[in-house]
Amino acid sequence: xxxxxxxxxxxxxxxxxxxxxxxxxxxxxxxxxxxxxxxxxxxxxxxxxxxxxxxxxxxxxxxxxxxxxxxxxxxxxxxxxxxxxxxxxxxxxxxxxxxxxxxxxxxxxxxx
Amino acid sequence: xxxxxxxxxxxxxxxxxxxxxxxxxxxxxxxxxxxxxxxxxxxxxxxxxxxxxxxxxxxxxxxxxxxxxxxxxxxxxxxxxxxxxxxxxxxxxxxxxxxxxxxxxxxxxxxxxx
Numbered sequence: 001x002x003x004x005x006x007x008x009x010x011x012x013x014x015x016x017x018x019x020x021x022x023x024x025x026x027x028x029x030x031x032x033x034x035x036x037x038x039x040x041x042x043x044x045x046x047x048x049x050x051x052x053x054x055x056x057x058x059x060x061x062x063x064x065x066x067x068x069x070x071x072x073x074x075x076x077x078x079x080x081x082x083x084x085x086x087x088x089x090x091x092x093x094x095x096x097x098x099x100x101x102x103x104x105x106x107x108x109x110x111x112x
Numbered sequence: 113x114x115x116x117x118x119x120x121x122x123x124x125x126x127x128x129x130x131x132x133x134x135x136x137x138x139x140x141x142x143x144x145x146x147x148x149x150x151x152x153x154x155x156x157x158x159x160x161x162x163x164x165x166x167x168x169x170x171x172x173x174x175x176x177x178x179x180x181x182x183x184x185x186x187x188x189x190x191x192x193x194x195x196x197x198x199x200x201x202x203x204x205x206x207x208x209x210x211x212x213x214x215x216x217x218x219x220x221x222x223x224x225x226x
Contacts, residue, residue: 032213034214034215036215036217041219041220042219042220043116043202043204043217043218043219043220044155044202044204044215044217045217046214046215046216049214087155098160098167098168098209099157099168099170099171100145100157101157102147102154102155102156102157103154104154105154105155
C-alpha cells in the first residue's frame, strides 16, 4: 500500500505563509495527490488536487516535483480560521484496486 | 446543492450488536466511499461503491459490509460490534470516483461501542 508521511504538527502566526510537505515514495503512475482540511467534529474538506508541477486555486498552492515522491501544500497568509488538521491523500492502485491512503495528518495551529 | 448527509449523527451500541449507518450523497454523484476515523489509526478507507457495485475495498474484516441503492444512497453495516469499532464513520461522495476525484465528505456518524 502507498504510504504517506507528514509532520504531526506545525505552528504559525497570522499572516505568514505555511508549507506542509507530504512524502509518498511509492506513488503510482495513475495516482493524484489530494489535500484535505478537517475541523473538529466535521468531515474533511477538499482543498486542492494535482498530478505534477504546480497547481493553484483561490485558497492554496500545491507543488509537486518531477519525481512525484513528495508534495507541498502552501497556504498563503494564514489566519486563525486555518487552524485545522491537513491531510495528504494519494491513491494506491496496487493489484488493480484503488485504495485511498490518507496520511496521519498535520495539525496546524495558527497563533495571533 | 445539498451536501452529503449521514444518519444518525450519534449512536451508542453494545458489544455483539450490529449497526447500520446511512449516507445520502450529493445529487448526481455516483460514487460513495466509507472511511473509519480513530485517534489511533487515523482515516482508513473501508470501501467504495459505484453504480450499486462495490468497486474497491480496504483492509477491514468481513464484519464490515455495505451496499448502494439505485439512487446512489449507501448504507454500511457492522455486525458483532467490538469495542475497537468505536469511531467516527465518514461517508464521501464524488462524481465518478477513481484515480482522480474530489470527494465531498459528510459530517460523520459517531459510533460508541460499550
